[in-house]
Amino acid sequence: MDEMIKDRIKQVKKGDQSAFEDVVSFFQNRIYQHCFRMLGNAHEAEDIAQEAFIRAYVNIHSFDDQRKFSTWLYRIATNLTIDRIRKRKPDHYLDAEVKGTEGLNMYSQIADKGRLPEEEVEGIELKRYIHYEISQLPPKYRSIIMLRYIEEFSLQEISEILDIPLGTVKTRIHRGRETLRKKLRHV
């Protein structure tokens, strides 16, 4: 797969726009998922994921072929999500409490789709709960936990994606794991 991507990037650099389609198609789910988990909602995730691919395309000549394309692409996507989070108005947070309710947030307002067997509901509830707890982490921990355990990057790659020293990645991943351990130990 890496070879296919390398080949397509070469073609894009030569000016063949259509070669970019395979690149987008190959990474779309991973990049969209990353944006979705960083931002917590589908609309912004689609918007930012799309922007990430467009930026990658526009700046393709600054991509060094000797490096891994996926880390470069994730770097663009992560920076865009962090910018978006910073620019948000406080009342637009998905996890902000809904006015007039106690402890209810937008997550609990998302309706279940149809009826499902109990076991499946439990599985979905658990997954939703894990997703919720990830979303509650501060962005600097959230991005690292996701890159490590959902996207399966190495610590060195994460340090390149986020442009922070390896030692900082380690400290943050330790703290992120401890925070989640406390939240998830009773489930």
Add this chain to the structure above:
Amino acid sequence: MNCNKEAVELMHCYLDGDITKEQEQALSAHLENCEACQKHFHDLKRTITLLQSTEQIKAPANFTANVMNNLPTERKRFKYRR
């Protein structure tokens, strides 16, 4: 071994694959005798398993087509490069 500092620190080093043979032996010796740390270590490993089990979220239909439709035209891209 101090549970909160040393042992937990070593657990994290272990999880990052960043531990020496000696440290690993020290950690497992400690875990044999310390139930609280055993539980802590178990919970950390379980947290990771839970994280890895979350569902994969897929991009919406037409995502790729939408990106392709929104790329700057070839001529415009030339402008970007200047």
